[in-house]
Amino acid sequence: MSHFGMPSFDYLGEQIQTVLSEPSTPHGLARALRHVAKEIELHRYHHATERAWPDGRIDQKPTKIQIGGGTHRVDGFFNIDAVPPADLLWDVREGIPLHDETVQLIFSEHFLEHIDYPRSVKNYVREAHRVLRPGGQIITGVPDAxxxxxxxxxxxxxxxxxxxxxxxxxxxxxxxxxxxxxxxxxxxDQDDDPKYTPHLWAYDYEKLVQLFTEAGFATVEPWTFDPKIANGKRRWGSVYVVASK
Ligand SMILES: C[S@@+](CC[C@H](N)C(=O)[O-])C[C@H]1O[C@@H](n2cnc3c(N)ncnc32)[C@H](O)[C@@H]1O
Known part of the structure; x- marks a missing residue:
C-alpha cells in the first residue's frame, strides 16, 4: 500500500497481468487494461527519476536535448525519453525537468503525436519555451497528415x-x-499494440505553426531535413518546423 492508503501502482500492475492472463477476459476490458499496464510501466521509470530529483529539476544543464528519441541517438544531444535507452527517463507529459533558459536546441521527431492533445501537447510546447534560452530553437518533426x-x-x-x-x-x-x-x-497508429504508445493527434504545417506561435515563439519556419540530426527513415512523409524563441 502507498502512503495515500491506495493500492500501489506495482500491486495494480500485478493484478492487471493476472486478469490479462485469463483467456476469459473480454476483449474490450483487456484492451483498456493493456493501456493501463503500459502507463504503469512508464510511471515506474518516471517515478524512479522523480525520486532522485523531487523538485522536478535535474542538476545537469544540457544545452542540446532530444525528446522522445527512442533508439535514435544524436551526437552531443542529451536524450530524454519515457523508456530506455535514454540519458534521462522522464514522462514529458509531466513537464521538462530542466532549468529555465538553459537549453540552446531541442530536437524531437515522431514524438509529439504520441502525447495527448491539447493538455500534454500544449504543456510540452510551453515547457520547451521555458527551458530555451532567448534565441534558442526547437525542431519538431511529425508524420505529415x-x-x-x-x-x-x-x-x-x-x-x-x-x-x-x-x-x-x-x-x-x-x-x-x-x-x-x-x-x-x-x-x-498502434492503437492496440501494448509495446507502443499510439498516435493521439495528427499534425500538418499549419497546426505546428499555430502551436508554437501560441506558446510565444517569435518565428516558426519549415526545417530543412538534416540527416546528421534526424532519423533517415523519417525524411519521407514527415513535416518539420523550427521555432525560435
Ligand atoms: C515513434 S518513437 C520515435 C523515436 C525516434 N524519435 C525516431 O524518430 O525514430 C516515439 C518515442 O517517443 C517516446 N515517448 C512517447 N511518449 C513519451 C512521453 N510521454 N515522454 C517521453 N517520451 C515519450 C517513446 O518512448 C518513443 O521513444
Missing part, C-alpha cells in the same frame, strides 16, 4: 509507396485495405 490526406480519395494501389515504406513489415499490413485505412493509421 496533409501528405496522407492529399491522396484521399483515391484507390489504393497494390504497390503504394506509403504502405511499402511504413507498414510492409508490420502486422497491420493485411488490414490496410483502402486509402482511408492509411489515413486512420496517421491518426491512431
Amino acid at each position: 496533409t501528405f496522407a490526406l492529399s491522396q484521399y480519395p483515391g484507390p489504393l494501389d497494390p504497390g503504394d509507396e506509403m504502405v511499402e515504406r511504413w507498414y510492409a513489415k508490420r502486422s497491420c499490413r493485411p488490414d490496410i485495405n483502402t486509402r482511408l485505412d492509411l489515413v486512420n493509421l496517421v491518426f491512431r
Whole structure:
C-alpha cells in the first residue's frame, strides 16, 4: 500500500497481468487494461527519476536535448525519453525537468503525436519555451497528415509507396485495405499494440505553426531535413518546423 492508503501502482500492475492472463477476459476490458499496464510501466521509470530529483529539476544543464528519441541517438544531444535507452527517463507529459533558459536546441521527431492533445501537447510546447534560452530553437518533426490526406480519395494501389515504406513489415499490413485505412493509421497508429504508445493527434504545417506561435515563439519556419540530426527513415512523409524563441 502507498502512503495515500491506495493500492500501489506495482500491486495494480500485478493484478492487471493476472486478469490479462485469463483467456476469459473480454476483449474490450483487456484492451483498456493493456493501456493501463503500459502507463504503469512508464510511471515506474518516471517515478524512479522523480525520486532522485523531487523538485522536478535535474542538476545537469544540457544545452542540446532530444525528446522522445527512442533508439535514435544524436551526437552531443542529451536524450530524454519515457523508456530506455535514454540519458534521462522522464514522462514529458509531466513537464521538462530542466532549468529555465538553459537549453540552446531541442530536437524531437515522431514524438509529439504520441502525447495527448491539447493538455500534454500544449504543456510540452510551453515547457520547451521555458527551458530555451532567448534565441534558442526547437525542431519538431511529425508524420505529415496533409501528405496522407492529399491522396484521399483515391484507390489504393497494390504497390503504394506509403504502405511499402511504413507498414510492409508490420502486422497491420493485411488490414490496410483502402486509402482511408492509411489515413486512420496517421491518426491512431498502434492503437492496440501494448509495446507502443499510439498516435493521439495528427499534425500538418499549419497546426505546428499555430502551436508554437501560441506558446510565444517569435518565428516558426519549415526545417530543412538534416540527416546528421534526424532519423533517415523519417525524411519521407514527415513535416518539420523550427521555432525560435
Ligand atoms: C515513434 S518513437 C520515435 C523515436 C525516434 N524519435 C525516431 O524518430 O525514430 C516515439 C518515442 O517517443 C517516446 N515517448 C512517447 N511518449 C513519451 C512521453 N510521454 N515522454 C517521453 N517520451 C515519450 C517513446 O518512448 C518513443 O521513444
